[in-house]
Amino acid sequence: MSSTRTLIRGGLVITAADEVHADVLIEDGRIVALAAHGSAVADAWTADRTIDAANKYVIPGGVDAHTHMELPFGGTFASDSFETGTRAAAWGGTTTIVDFAVQSVGHALREGLDAWYAKADGKCAIDYGFHMILSDVNESSLKEMDLLVEEGITSFKLFMAYPGVFYSDDGQILRAMQRSATNGGLIMMHAENGIAIDVLVEQALAEGRTDPRYHGEVRKALLEAEATHRAIQLARVAGAPLYVVHVSAEEAVAELVAARDKGLNVFGETCPQYLFLSTDNLAEPDFEGAKYVCSTPLRPKEHQAALWRGLRTNDLQVVSTDHCPFCFVGQKELGRGDFSKIPNGLPGVENRMDLLHQAVVDGHLTRRRWIEVACATPARMFGLYPKKGTIAPGADADVVIYDPHAEQTLSAETHHMNVDYSAYEGRRITGQVETVLSRGEVVIDQRKFTGRAGHGQYTPRGTCQYLN
Numbered sequence: 224m225s226s227t228r229t230l231i232r233g234g235l236v237i238t239a240a241d242e243v244h245a246d247v248l249i250e251d252g253r254i255v256a257l258a259a260h261g262s263a264v265a266d267a268w269t270a271d272r273t274i275d276a277a278n279k280y281v282i283p284g285g286v287d288a289h290t291h292m293e294l295p296f297g298g299t300f301a302s303d304s305f306e307t308g309t310r311a312a313a314w315g316g317t318t319t320i321v322d323f324a325v326q327s328v329g330h331a332l333r334e335g336l337d338a339w340y341a342k343a344d345g346k347c348a349i350d351y352g353f354h355m356i357l358s359d360v361n362e363s364s365l366k367e368m369d370l371l372v373e374e375g376i377t378s379f380k381l382f383m384a385y386p387g388v389f390y391s392d393d394g395q396i397l398r399a400m401q402r403s404a405t406n407g408g409l410i411m412m413h414a415e416n417g418i419a420i421d422v423l424v425e426q427a428l429a430e431g432r433t434d435p436r437y438h439g440e441v442r443k444a445l446l447e448a449e450a451t452h453r454a455i456q457l458a459r460v461a462g463a464p465l466y467v468v469h470v471s472a473e474e475a476v477a478e479l480v481a482a483r484d485k486g487l488n489v490f491g492e493t494c495p496q497y498l499f500l501s502t503d504n505l506a507e508p509d510f511e512g513a514k515y516v517c518s519t520p521l522r523p524k525e526h527q528a529a530l531w532r533g534l535r536t537n538d539l540q541v542v543s544t545d546h547c548p549f550c551f552v553g554q555k556e557l558g559r560g561d562f563s564k565i566p567n568g569l570p571g572v573e574n575r576m577d578l579l580h581q582a583v584v585d586g587h588l589t590r591r592r593w594i595e596v597a598c599a600t601p602a603r604m605f606g607l608y609p610k611k612g613t614i615a616p617g618a619d620a621d622v623v624i625y626d627p628h629a630e631q632t633l634s635a636e637t638h639h640m641n642v643d644y645s646a647y648e649g650r651r652i653t654g655q656v657e658t659v660l661s662r663g664e665v666v667i668d669q670r671k672f673t674g675r676a677g678h679g680q681y682t683p684r685g686t687c688q689y690l691n
């Protein structure tokens with residue numbers, strides 16, 4: 224933790240609640256005070272370091288509540304380690320990630336969680352917490368959930384997809400939801416009907432439909448909507464809140480809208496890939512479509528309007544990345560001739576804040592809504608607020624100086640993620656991260672990395688702060 228005083232002068236401070244022309248005083252890694260530019264209070268402040276933010280935005284560091292560093296999947300591992308992935312996150316203005324520790328079938332939650340603590344320990348450039356993936360819901364893992372909530376692992380991902388790997392049946396899902404209704408945990412649902420999808424996969428392959436685009440065709444929007452509906456009803460029966468991850472289909476958004484219209488504690492997350500990419504990318508020739516294989520899959524462009532609308536109406540509350548990179552060479556290529564063997568996932572932890580700023584420029588979101596969906600709400604949803612996700616006295620000094628006028632082109636040539644392609648290659652973005660502070664330490668200084676592996680601290684979380 225820094226023991227110096229830092230002053231950020233002259234910027235427009237944007238939070239989910241406000242936009243104010245204010246100077247920001249930081250001490251011992253925390254925000255101490257804000258005061259209007261030129262006010263007697265601000266003018267009297269002295270500091271060891273002053274950062275000039277004139278004509279820039281001063282925003283909270285991004286909170287990316289859905290990453291998979293080093294995830295084992297399809298016989299390989301996501302290509303970003305905690306070291307490379309959190310460094311790339313910092314470059315992109317994200318100062319906290321919540322990654323998914325994995326329980327393997329036949330093993331205890333504790334074992335999976337300890338493996339994730341060990342992977343991340345001493346490696347991270349920014350702060351991090353963990354969710355837990357439940358792959359084996361049984362009497363003993365249900366009991367362990369209570370202990371994990373006490374330890375600060377307050378959310379649990381279940382899969383209605385991937386039979387034989389991460390899949391839970393409805394009985395297991397109901398039991399985990401009942402447990403979370405009593406222990407305060409939040410169930411995160413991968414909502415796709417995996418049993419039906421596997422039938423369609425088998426049929427497609429038998430008919431010689433093996434290209435990446437068939438990944439999107441068999442993972443039908445209706446099967447996302449059906450699973451979303453079922454998850455919502457199971458959560459109602461259990462009396463538990465529900466957070467649906469990586470929502471991509473218009474029909475699934477409609478299920479969330481219907482549930483929220485009833486006043487239920489049902490929440491939805493979408494990701495930049497569903498807002499900016501589509502089945503056109505999955506259909507790129509020469510197996511290039513493999514770069515865009517993820518689940519839920521990319522949808523036809525027409526679905527995007529429902530996602531933007533959901534973000535505006537707060538039927539979708541969070542934009543996370545589901546960052547799960549696999550290199551094209553040697554990893555995505557495992558699925559040449561069989562789309563079902565392409566490891567699922569896209570890189571994006573470095574791109575989220577910029578793509579969402581572009582959404583502001585394009586008129587999809589207001590500036591405050593940008594900060595709400597990318598910083599404040601994920602922090603609230605996962606028990607990190609107001610330590611993370613805002614700029615206010617007492618909050619951690621996780622702050623980004625953002626230049627809204629800079630122009631950049633996203634590319635694998637210039638990104639810092641450990642992956643050999645960019646899902647957004649050649650895309651022009653207005654706006655760029657200039658300087659990033661993590662708990663008061665400058666980790667990106669005018670587009671130079673000044674952080675270090677091990678600066679990032681494990682951050683235990685409280686329970687969901689977003690319930691009705």
Ligand SMILES: NC(=O)NCCC(=O)O
Nearest residue numbers: 517518519545547567568
């Ligand atoms: N989303 C994806 O394709 N890969 C990561 C695992 C998951 O989130 O389901």
Ligand SMILES: [Zn+2]
Nearest residue numbers: 413468469518
């Ligand atoms: Zn998932």
Ligand SMILES: [Zn+2]
Nearest residue numbers: 289291545547
């Ligand atoms: Zn994921």
